[in-house]
Amino acid sequence: DAGVTQSPTHLIKTRGQQVTLRCSPKSGHDTVSWYQQALGQGPQFIFQYYEEEERQRGNFPDRFSGHQFPNYSSELNVNALLLGDSALYLCASSFGGQGGTEAFFGQGTRLTVV
Amino acid sequence: QKEVEQDPGPLSVPEGAIVSLNCTYSNSAFQYFMWYRQYSRKGPELLMYTYSSGNKEDGRFTAQVDKSSKYISLFIRDSQPSDSATYLCAMRANFGNEKLTFGTGTRLTIIP
Numbered sequence: 001d002a003g004v005t006q007s008p009t010h011l012i013k014t015r016g017q018q019v020t021l022r023c024s025p026k027s028g029h030d031t032v033s034w035y036q037q038a039l040g041q042g043p044q045f046i047f048q049y050y051e052e053e054e055r056q057r058g059n060f061p062d063r064f065s066g067h068q069f070p071n072y073s074s075e076l077n078v079n080a081l082l083l084g085d086s087a088l089y090l091c092a093s094s095f096g097g098q099g100g101t102e103a104f105f106g107q108g109t110r111l112t113v114v
Numbered sequence: 115q116k117e118v119e120q121d122p123g124p125l126s127v128p129e130g131a132i133v134s135l136n137c138t139y140s141n142s143a144f145q146y147f148m149w150y151r152q153y154s155r156k157g158p159e160l161l162m163y164t165y166s167s168g169n170k171e172d173g174r175f176t177a178q179v180d181k182s183s184k185y186i187s188l189f190i191r192d193s194q195p196s197d198s199a200t201y202l203c204a205m206r207a208n209f210g211n212e213k214l215t216f217g218t219g220t221r222l223t224i225i226p
Contacts, residue, residue, distance in 0.1 A: 004157075033213065040122070042202055042216030043158070056213055090157055092214070102148065103214060105157040 002027070004093050004106035012112045013081050021076040021109045025093030031055075032074040033103065034066060035090040043090055049074050050096045078111075086113045117141050120203055120217025128225050133190040137203035137217045140184065144215070145208035147179050149188045152200045152219065161201075162188065193224045 005024045013019050025032050031050045035043035045058035049068035068074045072093075078085055088110050092103040120137045127133055135149075146165055150158035162177040164170045170177045176189040186205075190197055200219040206212040 006157075035214075040218070042118075042120070042204075042218045043214070045213040045215070048213060058213065088155075102160055102163040104160060105150070107157040108155075110155070 004091055004104050006089075006091050006106035006109050008109060009107065010110045010112075012114060015081055015083060015113055017081050018077065018079045019081060019111060021078075021089050021091075021111070022073065023076070023091030023093075023106060024073045025091075026104050029093035029095050029101075029104075030072050031094045031096040032068060032072065033092045033094070034074070034076045035092065035105075036060070037088040037090055037108070039087075046076070081113045083113050086111060115140065117215050118203065118205060118217045121220055122218050124221040124223060126223045126225055127193060129193060129195060131193050131224075133188075133193050133197070133222060133224075135188040135190075135201050135203075135220050135222070137186050137205075138184055139186075139205060139215075141205075141207070141215070142181075142184070143207040144205040146206045147177070147186050148204040148214070149175075149177055150202040150204060151197075152202055154199075158202055195224045195226050198223045 007022045033048040034046040037043040047057040052068045063079045065077045088108045090108045091106045094103040095101040118139045149162040152158045167181045174191045178187040200221045202219045203217040204214040
């Protein structure tokens with residue numbers, strides 16, 4: 001079992017550009033959540049995808065958008081990048097059945113905006 | 115006030131000591147409680163997953179939840195240098211796959 005995989009591992013972008021991050025969930029999982037972790041802080045919830053729809057959303061602007069594909073993999077898109085978007089972006093997968101299950105995280109994508 | 119409060123440390127203890135890590139929370143809807151370990155520049159690794167109040171033990175790790183006090187703890191026995199990492203508490207409500215709310219994390223160093 002490969003667990004949760006994310007790509008790329010590192011990324012450097014210029015302010016104002018757009019970025020796409022990718023996530024493949026753990027085998028058997030159908031729910032993908034994205035989190036932003038600033039240096040020295042705990043992860044902050046961005047949004048969650050289940051059955052190809054955004055099911056929950058945290059307090060992030062519309063510049064952050066996502067998508068889930070039929071194979072349960074997911075993308076996070078960020079438009080008009082700001083310096084403050086520099087962070088570790090984490091993908092977590094879980095099973096969306098009743099009561100839910102524990103969430104497993106990928107290794108993250110470290111985004112640096114210059 | 116944050117929903118989940120966690121002392122960021124840093125915390126340094128000698129090898130072999132018992133480590134106690136704690137979080138408090140304010141949202142009474144939280145029902146599931148987790149501890150994650152995060153090494154530098156890596157993703158969080160799930161250590162413990164508990165439901166409601168009580169204790170859960172897994173090897174050298176023990177998780178305690180006291181919902182009446184809105185207080186959770188993680189104990190690490192016989193601490194090892196490899197336990198040096200940031201420990202994150204996380205919790206969620208009991209609605210399907212409700213989002214996780216994290217503490218800020220406690221940076222722990224085990225001194226050989």
